[in-house]
Amino acid sequence: MIAHVDHGKTTLSDRLLEYTGTVAPRDMVEQVLDQLDLERERGITIKAQAVRMLYKADDGNTYQINLIDTPGHVDFSYEVSRALAACDGAILVVDASQGIEAQTLANVHQALDHNLKIIPVVNKIDLPQANPELVREEIEKVIGLPAESVIFASARQGIGTKEILEAVVREVPPPTGDSNAPLQALIFDAKFDAYRGVVTYIRVLEGTLRPGMRIQMMQTGKSFEVDEVGIFRPEREPVDDLSAGEVGYLIANIRNVRDSRVGDTVTDEARPAAAPLPGYRHVTPMVFAGLFPTDTEQYQQLKEALEKLQLNDAALVYEPETSAALGFGFRCGFLGLLHMEIVQERLEREFNLTLLGTAPTVEYRVRLRSGEEIPVDNPDHLPDPGQIEAISEPMVLATIVVPSTYVGNMMELSQERRGQFLNMQYEPGDRVVITYRMPLAEIIHDYYDQLKSRSKGYASLNYELVGFEEANLVKLDVLVAGSPVDALSMIVDRSKAQQQGRRLAEKLKTLIPRQQFEVPIQAAIGGKIVARETVPAMRKDVTAKCYGGDVTRKRKLLEKQKEGKKRLKRVGNVEIPQEAFMAVLSLD
Amino acid sequence: MERLHSLYLHVPFCTWVCKYCDFNAYAVLEGLIPPYVDALSREIEVAGAELPIGPLETVFIGGGTPSLLTSVQVGQLLERVRAIGLAPGAEVTLEANPSNVTAERVEGWLAAGVNRLSIGVQSLQPDALRFLERLHSGTDAIAAIRTARAGGFANLSADLLFGVPGVNLVVWLDTLESVLAEGVQHLSAYELTVESGTRLGQEVRTGLVQMPGADDQLEQYWAAAARLEAAGYAHYEISNWAQPGFACRHNLAAWNYLPYLGAGAGAHSMFRLDDGSTERRWNVKGPHAYIKQASGGGHALDGSETLSPERARGEAAMIGVRLLGGTGATREFPAQRQQLVGAGLLVEDHGEVRLTRRGVELANQVGAAFLA
Numbered sequence: 001m002i003a004h005v006d007h008g009k010t011t012l013s014d015r016l017l018e019y020t021g022t023v024a025p026r027d028m029v030e031q032v033l034d035q036l037d038l039e040r041e042r043g044i045t046i047k048a049q050a051v052r053m054l055y056k057a058d059d060g061n062t063y064q065i066n067l068i069d070t071p072g073h074v075d076f077s078y079e080v081s082r083a084l085a086a087c088d089g090a091i092l093v094v095d096a097s098q099g100i101e102a103q104t105l106a107n108v109h110q111a112l113d114h115n116l117k118i119i120p121v122v123n124k125i126d127l128p129q130a131n132p133e134l135v136r137e138e139i140e141k142v143i144g145l146p147a148e149s150v151i152f153a154s155a156r157q158g159i160g161t162k163e164i165l166e167a168v169v170r171e172v173p174p175p176t177g178d179s180n181a182p183l184q185a186l187i188f189d190a191k192f193d194a195y196r197g198v199v200t201y202i203r204v205l206e207g208t209l210r211p212g213m214r215i216q217m218m219q220t221g222k223s224f225e226v227d228e229v230g231i232f233r234p235e236r237e238p239v240d241d242l243s244a245g246e247v248g249y250l251i252a253n254i255r256n257v258r259d260s261r262v263g264d265t266v267t268d269e270a271r272p273a274a275a276p277l278p279g280y281r282h283v284t285p286m287v288f289a290g291l292f293p294t295d296t297e298q299y300q301q302l303k304e305a306l307e308k309l310q311l312n313d314a315a316l317v318y319e320p321e322t323s324a325a326l327g328f329g330f331r332c333g334f335l336g337l338l339h340m341e342i343v344q345e346r347l348e349r350e351f352n353l354t355l356l357g358t359a360p361t362v363e364y365r366v367r368l369r370s371g372e373e374i375p376v377d378n379p380d381h382l383p384d385p386g387q388i389e390a391i392s393e394p395m396v397l398a399t400i401v402v403p404s405t406y407v408g409n410m411m412e413l414s415q416e417r418r419g420q421f422l423n424m425q426y427e428p429g430d431r432v433v434i435t436y437r438m439p440l441a442e443i444i445h446d447y448y449d450q451l452k453s454r455s456k457g458y459a460s461l462n463y464e465l466v467g468f469e470e471a472n473l474v475k476l477d478v479l480v481a482g483s484p485v486d487a488l489s490m491i492v493d494r495s496k497a498q499q500q501g502r503r504l505a506e507k508l509k510t511l512i513p514r515q516q517f518e519v520p521i522q523a524a525i526g527g528k529i530v531a532r533e534t535v536p537a538m539r540k541d542v543t544a545k546c547y548g549g550d551v552t553r554k555r556k557l558l559e560k561q562k563e564g565k566k567r568l569k570r571v572g573n574v575e576i577p578q579e580a581f582m583a584v585l586s587l588d
Numbered sequence: 589m590e591r592l593h594s595l596y597l598h599v600p601f602c603t604w605v606c607k608y609c610d611f612n613a614y615a616v617l618e619g620l621i622p623p624y625v626d627a628l629s630r631e632i633e634v635a636g637a638e639l640p641i642g643p644l645e646t647v648f649i650g651g652g653t654p655s656l657l658t659s660v661q662v663g664q665l666l667e668r669v670r671a672i673g674l675a676p677g678a679e680v681t682l683e684a685n686p687s688n689v690t691a692e693r694v695e696g697w698l699a700a701g702v703n704r705l706s707i708g709v710q711s712l713q714p715d716a717l718r719f720l721e722r723l724h725s726g727t728d729a730i731a732a733i734r735t736a737r738a739g740g741f742a743n744l745s746a747d748l749l750f751g752v753p754g755v756n757l758v759v760w761l762d763t764l765e766s767v768l769a770e771g772v773q774h775l776s777a778y779e780l781t782v783e784s785g786t787r788l789g790q791e792v793r794t795g796l797v798q799m800p801g802a803d804d805q806l807e808q809y810w811a812a813a814a815r816l817e818a819a820g821y822a823h824y825e826i827s828n829w830a831q832p833g834f835a836c837r838h839n840l841a842a843w844n845y846l847p848y849l850g851a852g853a854g855a856h857s858m859f860r861l862d863d864g865s866t867e868r869r870w871n872v873k874g875p876h877a878y879i880k881q882a883s884g885g886g887h888a889l890d891g892s893e894t895l896s897p898e899r900a901r902g903e904a905a906m907i908g909v910r911l912l913g914g915t916g917a918t919r920e921f922p923a924q925r926q927q928l929v930g931a932g933l934l935v936e937d938h939g940e941v942r943l944t945r946r947g948v949e950l951a952n953q954v955g956a957a958f959l960a
Contacts, residue, residue, distance in 0.1 A: 554955075
């Protein structure tokens with residue numbers, strides 16, 4: 001099940017589960033497949049989730065259908081690609097009032113890359129603004145799927161549920177694998193269970209997997225004995241075997257999270273397959289940021305938490321980092337800003353940590369005068385300007401889908417962000433698809449929020465990396481109370497550097513709370529101060545009366561203030577809040 | 589449990605609740621005074637029987653407006669107190685509103701055993717008194733001090749407020765001068781504090797009233813401190829000054845973290861338990877509820893909290909640093925002390941510490957350093 005974010009995939013999945021009796025009505029909650037608390041709170045899907053349904057079709061046969069619900073946000077497109085690699089067909093959900101959006105297109109391209117049969121569904125047809133006919137026309141013209149194949153549905157009202165299941169049975173080809181062939185199973189996800197070790201999510205393509213078998217991971221060469229195999233309904237349910245075509249999980253006393261790599265192929269040690277499955281396109285992180293424990297004692301805990309989370313989030317990469325200002329932490333690579341936010345929140349909630357994240361940056365390629373080329377994903381690691389021959393930055397192909405009224409605003413914004421206009425195409429339903437080539441660094445700096453606000457929320461965005469391009473960039477440093485704070489450094493376009501420095505200093509002045517002493521904030525380019533602001537010292541903090549009941553009240557107030565301060569990071573003598581490290585993201 | 593030698597009695601009645609006040613005080617309930625005094629007497633009696641208390645070194649009758657009580661009622665309360673045991677030379681304070689200080693009452697209070705009067709002057713300036721909603725004039729306040737002294741009180745304190753909107757430095761110092769001219773032994777000068785939930789709080793929030801800035805407030809504070817010191821008053825607590833030998837013994841006991849019993853509506857007590865922990869408990873706030881509960885069994889407990897020995901030490905230090913003559917209460921916190929000395933907020937002196945001038949201005953920051 002694929003769609004642009006918020007087009008109703010997860011609710012539609014709920015209906016399919018209900019209709020096929022996979023989830024008993026009394027167990028039905030909204031967003032059954034969203035298992036993270038965070039997903040339910042935010043109402044979005046972060047992780048792809050698999051579930052097995054049994055459907056008795058009109059032809060009298062009962063079919064086994066494995067459904068994987070996927071996230072819609074651009075940051076998580078990697079989850080979608082992994083899910084699609086394990087599938088035979090895709091249900092494409094399009095909102096009847098929003099129409100085709102940027103991720104709709106991106107997801108369709110991914111599905112086509114995997115040669116999947118696509119079943120188009122126009123959802124939310126019950127809404128007053130819905131225009132299903134127009135969206136159907138759009139699907140035919142933009143995506144090239146025949147209008148007759150489009151199913152109208154309302155997940156809220158349960159309209160179209162049966163038609164979708166019938167179309168799946170009719171259109172999606174049955175799996176072709178041979179259950180007697182040597183085992184080939186694709187790992188598409190994994191999760192750490194404190195009691196059982198690693199739970200590996202697999203799609204069996206050839207052969208049969210049973211408990212007691214010795215299996216081998218074809219990339220790592222490690223072998224294990226299978227304890228349990230099972231399916232998702234949507235809770236884990238053990239079964240006797242999983243054979244070609246089936247989706248499920250295996251537990252094999254795998255203790256080290258690295259031994260169950262997503263994309264690897266599981267085979268039978270005694271009778272191995274000739275070759276591993278193609279696996280996935282290797283995921284490349286788009287943005288990088290430092291994650292530091294606010295309490296330095298939590299470094300080891302953070303390290304273990306990252307190891308465990310990485311198992312469940314293959315797109316997350318990290319390596320140790322030391323910051324003069326923030327101490328020991330990790331430089332992490334993320335798929336985008338939402339991914340970064342989600343990872344930080346999951347680490348804090350699932351592992352009970354208090355973290356400080358630095359502003360995300362992209363990975364630059366720096367060519368030195370010596371001829372050597374080095375990657376730089378941390379502005380503070382940019383070599384001395386004297387050694388640098390040239391700096392290249394990652395470029396993306398950005399696709400914006402927007403109603404025609406806002407085309408001017410979109411172009412203005414993209415021009416401001418150093419975008420190179422490539423193409424503009426008018427589509428049915430007053431919809432325009434605009435493409436730009438622009439620096440990824442500009443996208444992560446508030447571009448998406450601006451895009452949304454300058455289009456009254458109508459624009460959607462998708463982007464993909466298309467290579468590197470040389471640019472005239474400089475490092476902007478920030479000094480707080482006279483000392484450089486490495487975690488606040490940023491790499492900016494030279495022509496905008498001075499202005500950015502001024503704005504950053506002004507912004508930091510509003511974000512750093514008054515301290516017991518005056519705190520000067522300076523922005524510098526190559527040692528030259530380009531902006532200066534001062535946070536005045538706290539003038540007074542004294543309670544006039546402290547008698548009887550005042551004491552308890554006062555102590556509680558001071559304790560509460562102190563608790564709040566724990567979220568601040570002490571850099572030298574100055575307490576800096578998390579928001580200050582993110583200030584560089586929204587300077588416009 | 590450590591023996592109690594201090595007693596606080598709360599009288600929650602006022603003729604009018606001033607707009608800045610967030611104490612447990614109520615107007616138009618004066619009719620409740622007789623049953624309230626009975627209930628309070630009962631609470632004192634029961635406490636005397638149940639708790640290790642007395643002989644009492646200090647008694648403080650605060651409010652509200654305790655001077656609304658007749659001298660007979662004050663006598664009734666102090667009779668109960670004497671039954672617990674009053675140490676020779678004990679300090680017995682009554683808070684008085686200038687409007688109630690008549691020669692007749694002064695005579696009655698003295699006869700009942702009160703030996704220290706704390707008069708709520710607040711200001712002498714007509715506009716300020718009107719702003720603060722005080723029902724007395726400046727002349728009334730000066731007359732009250734004179735009447736009390738003439739009647740025989742040799743230990744008088746005056747409460748003043750500074751940082752009142754519309755009162756500049758000159759007017760404030762003029763008020764201070766006039767009160768000093770009356771020869772009070774003790775003076776409390778409080779910065780007018782905006783508390784949420786008061787009418788002043790609402791007026792400030794809605795922009796109707798603008799409070800003076802921190803610089804102006806501190807200027808008035810330090811100018812008063814300088815004047816008082818020159819006049820021979822020791823600045824012994826952030827908001828309190830006294831001639832030698834006249835520091836308020838009752839409050840000093842609490843600031844030195846000695847236990848006390850508080851009786852009456854909303855009154856707080858502090859007990860020191862044998863394991864070094866501190867128990868704080870408080871009574872129900874409303875006078876009706878208090879009368880109902882205390883009249884029978886003599887108890888009107890609303891809640892309590894016990895602080896571990898470590899947290900209790902932190903609280904003792906938080907309060908102790910407010911004593912400007914120095915305190916030993918930070919002994920267990922060498923690291924914090926060193927940091928605060930380094931930051932120029934504390935100075936060390938013969939093993940004790942005291943706030944620097946900047947430390948006084950940031951006293952809450954200093955106090956918070958000792959809390960967990």
